[in-house]
Amino acid sequence: MAKYFCGLCGNKLGLMENYSWLDDDTILCYECTCFNKKVLVSMNAEDSFKAILEEFKERFPEHEHARFIEHWHDIYDEKQNDSLSAEEKEQRRKQREEERKQQEEQRQQYEYNLKIENLTKMGLDGYYEYKVISLLDESGFFKKKSGSVDTTAMTETLNQLGIEGWHLVTAYSNELGKNAMSGGVGGAMLGTNSTVDENILIFERFVRINR
Secondary structure (H helix, E strand, O other), rough: OOOEEEEOOEEOOOOOOOOOOOOOEEEHHHHHHHHHHHHHHHHOOOHHHEEEHHHHHHOOOOOHHHHHHHHHHHHHHHHHHOOOOHHHHHHOOOOOOHHHHHHHHHHHHHHHHHHHHHHHHHHOOOOEEEEEEEEEEEEEOOOOOOOOOOHHHHHHHHHHHHHHEEEEEEEEEEEEEEEEEEEEEHHHHEEEEEEEEEEEEEEEEEEEEEO
């Protein structure tokens, strides 16, 4: 029998436990179902809604639950929008964008801190990070060049990444097919196949842990 876990607290659901579905992909245990109902009731007053979200953040400080806050905010905004002016709606939209940005920054900072903590436990003084970029040549049916690599653009890219501490690890090319259509006599269309080279560059750099 499949085992289910609460999408909010992460606890395994018991066979006889009452649960509910937050959406098509998220199931909630009984306790978190009650908490979700508490959040929905709090939406009748803005101060109460903000307070319950703060309680939520304190209750699950080590989990990534930005999508739950997003879900509740969407419901709250939908309830409020009917009574808001266009100016108020725009102000609320900007506020939500700023909140999303802050949540993403907090999530990234949490993941970084966790990574550093794990590396420190292993006795490592740093880690490698990688970047992959794609440069297309200027060949093809409507292009003027013959398909050779744009060395000027590639040199500028390599130098800029070098300044930022990136080291080129490997490079390779993919030949991409492209269909080009042109007008013909009597309304007939003439098709021509052409190719474009995609140059894949893989970089790495060592990031030292600040102790």
